[in-house]
Amino acid sequence: MFGRVAALTQWLHRSPQAEAKRETPCASQRQSTRDLVSRISNASPQALFICDGAGRVVLANPAAHRLTGRSDATIIGAEMRDFAPAERRTEVDALFAALASSSSVDTASLQHAWQTLNQADGSLTPVQLVLAPIDWSGRKMLCIHGHVRPVTQDCAVKLQAELDQALSYGLARNRVLATVSHEIRTPLNNVSGMLDLLERTPIDAEQRELLKSARSSSKLLRVLLNDLLDLSKIEAGKLELEEIPFDVQEQLGAALRPFAARAAAQGLGFSVQWNTPQRMLLGDPYRICQVINNLVDNALKFTPQGQIRVEVRTVEADADADDCELWLIVEDSGIGVAPERTHAVFDAFTQASAATTRQYGGTGLGLYLCRQICERMGGSASVRQRSGGGSVFTCIVRCQVAHGMSPFLETQPLDPSLTRSLEGARVLVVDDNRVNQRLLELWLTKEQMQVYCAADGEAALRTVSERSFDVVLMDVSMPVMNGIDATSAIRALAKTGGAGQQRFASLPIIGVSAYAMKGDRETCVAAGMDDYITKPIERDVLLTKIFAALNRSATAQAEPKSA
Numbered sequence: 024m025f026g027r028v029a030a031l032t033q034w035l036h037r038s039p040q041a042e043a044k045r046e047t048p049c050a051s052q053r054q055s056t057r058d059l060v061s062r063i064s065n066a067s068p069q070a071l072f073i074c075d076g077a078g079r080v081v082l083a084n085p086a087a088h089r090l091t092g093r094s095d096a097t098i099i100g101a102e103m104r105d106f107a108p109a110e111r112r113t114e115v116d117a118l119f120a121a122l123a124s125s126s127s128v129d130t131a132s133l134q135h136a137w138q139t140l141n142q143a144d145g146s147l148t149p150v151q152l153v154l155a156p157i158d159w160s161g162r163k164m165l166c167i168h169g170h171v172r173p174v175t176q177d178c179a180v181k182l183q184a185e186l187d188q189a190l191s192y193g194l195a196r197n198r199v200l201a202t203v204s205h206e207i208r209t210p211l212n213n214v215s216g217m218l219d220l221l222e223r224t225p226i227d228a229e230q231r232e233l234l235k236s237a238r239s240s241s242k243l244l245r246v247l248l249n250d251l252l253d254l255s256k257i258e259a260g261k262l263e264l265e266e267i268p269f270d271v272q273e274q275l276g277a278a279l280r281p282f283a284a285r286a287a288a289q290g291l292g293f294s295v296q297w298n299t300p301q302r303m304l305l306g307d308p309y310r311i312c313q314v315i316n317n318l319v320d321n322a323l324k325f326t327p328q329g330q331i332r333v334e335v336r337t338v339e340a341d342a343d344a345d346d347c348e349l350w351l352i353v354e355d356s357g358i359g360v361a362p363e364r365t366h367a368v369f370d371a372f373t374q375a376s377a378a379t380t381r382q383y384g385g386t387g388l389g390l391y392l393c394r395q396i397c398e399r400m401g402g403s404a405s406v407r408q409r410s411g412g413g414s415v416f417t418c419i420v421r422c423q424v425a426h427g428m429s430p431f432l433e434t435q436p437l438d439p440s441l442t443r444s445l446e447g448a449r450v451l452v453v454d455d456n457r458v459n460q461r462l463l464e465l466w467l468t469k470e471q472m473q474v475y476c477a478a479d480g481e482a483a484l485r486t487v488s489e490r491s492f493d494v495v496l497m498d499v500s501m502p503v504m505n506g507i508d509a510t511s512a513i514r515a516l517a518k519t520g521g522a523g524q525q526r527f528a529s530l531p532i533i534g535v536s537a538y539a540m541k542g543d544r545e546t547c548v549a550a551g552m553d554d555y556i557t558k559p560i561e562r563d564v565l566l567t568k569i570f571a572a573l574n575r576s577a578t579a580q581a582e583p584k585s586a
Contacts, residue, residue, distance in 0.1 A: 070083075070087040070150075071083065071084040072167040074165045078116075081099065081100075086170075090148065111133070118133055123163060130156065138172065140152075149172040155167075209558060211248070211558070212558035213462060220466070265306070265307040265310075271302050279295055279315065279319065285323055292331070293330065295332075298336040301424050304349065314392075314393045315333070315335075317392060318393060321353075326357030329356030329413070330355075331354070333353050348422075351418040354413065368406060369406075390416075397418050402418065402421055445566065446471035446472070448493045451476075451477060451486060451492045451494075451495045452477070460478075463496060478501075483497065483513075484504070488516065493576070494572050499535070500536065510547075510550045513527050513532065531573065532552045533554045533556060533568055535558070536557055537558045553575070
């Protein structure tokens with residue numbers, strides 16, 4: 024079989040000059056030769072890919088479709104690097120970069136190391152590949168052919184052991200990540216909360232400038248922590264997407280406003296162009312804002328001078344009037360991305376080069392998350408060089424047009440009248456961390472609320488049995504008795520009967536936790552909590568949740584009881 028594929032390669036390799044030296048066949052003979060080559064390729068049980076110098080697939084036979092689990096429509100034009108396991112993609116990029124620059128191309132080491140192929144469903148197939156560079160009329164191309172690698176029983180046992188180990192490692196890593204998240208969020212909550220309190224005290228201009236820098240750093244830590252959690256969710260296949268109506272300009276406009284101030288502080292021009300005939304869409308505005316935030320943040324980081332231009336565009340997709348593409352385009356005049364690195368910038372923990380990582384900092388997760396979110400929303404992410412220097416990043420997501428729906432709105436600034444309605448409310452703060460207790464106590468007493476504290480769930484259970492409260496802020500992770508068990512115990516008091524015991528069923532309990540992994544909120548609600556908030560806590564969000572909880576409680580008590 025390799026002989027037949029080699030014959031095809033030789034046929035492609037013949038240059039027009041070599042053809043001129045041969046006797047020119049008639050048109051029917053040429054057509055017959057093409058038909059023969061096509062039949063050989065189609066009948067071959069060996070997968071065949073022909074890639075151009077940029078690493079895109081320009082030809083693939085039916086065996087290649089079967090091997091990758093992809094149709095012709097999705098495999099032609101795809102990037103060959105995407106079929107390689109993540110740990111080999113840098114080598115694939117280097118191979119095509121060398122091919123494009125006419126450098127010495129080392130295929131032997133890569134084809135020896137590249138022994139698994141990514142299928143369309145994300146699974147890995149053991150393969151044996153042969154890579155052969157070719158030159159067709161001056162065009163640098165790469166011929167890749169191969170087949171499924173036979174797996175012996177011993178090899179199968181080894182592969183299964185490796186899979187089990189990988190799954191075990193993934194579960195252990197997620198547990199470690201959840202624990203680390205908790206341990207980081209708790210002190211970060213204290214830092215950001217105390218900075219918020221400090222900002223509300225009389226301070227001079229110099230102190231305010233120092234405070235501004237400290238708050239900016241705490242926000243960066245929060246973004247980093249959320250990126251790491253999103254990475255874990257994506258790798259576990261548990262990144263959930265909302266389907267809610269939103270106004271494109273309202274949501275993205277609010278997300279972009281802070282960047283205009285940052286650009287001005289850096290001496291950069293900043294402009295936003297709206298081309299959105301369809302403004303009301305159905306999708307996940309939080310994730311879409313996350314994409315635009317990462318794109319613009321990346322542009323600000325790598326643009327020392329010049330300007331940044333953002334374009335938001337809605338395009339009707341296909342013939343379906345309800346299907347819409349949302350294009351997010353960020354153009355900058357910064358340092359740009361080398362052509363051979365345009366694919367790698369969307370890999371996890373990767374930047375344009377190791378040097379930029381040291382110079383500009385960051386984890387290299389932002390663009391990776393952009394691409395993953397876009398692909399999960401039926402779109403794509405790409406980058407190209409900008410004429411005159413810099414880069415143009417384009418992210419596309421698919422949404423539905425939200426006909427006749429009211430838009431979802433972000434939480435509005437806290438209404439002063441809301442805080443006045445909280446005066447006199449009796450609040451029990453349950454937390455084993457004394458600094459957390461103190462922070463919540465200061466926030467709430469400044470709004471004229473009466474605050475009591477308990478250090479663990481067991482103490483909270485005793486306290487609510489002895490005193491009447493309007494709301495409980497319950498930490499989830501505590502010694503002696505955790506918040507989940509304490510909430511269940513409080514709700515159980517309502518079932519013991521007796522006068523006044525029903526108040527335990529309607530007592531508003533808001534979970535306060537440093538855990539932010541998938542399933543944490545559901546666990547709290549299942550235990551009987553009414554709401555849930557993660558650390559670091561934002562003061563306005565906390566007060567809004569307390570207000571909502573008190574309103575629900577008052578409404579429930581005012582409703583007539585059924586006979």
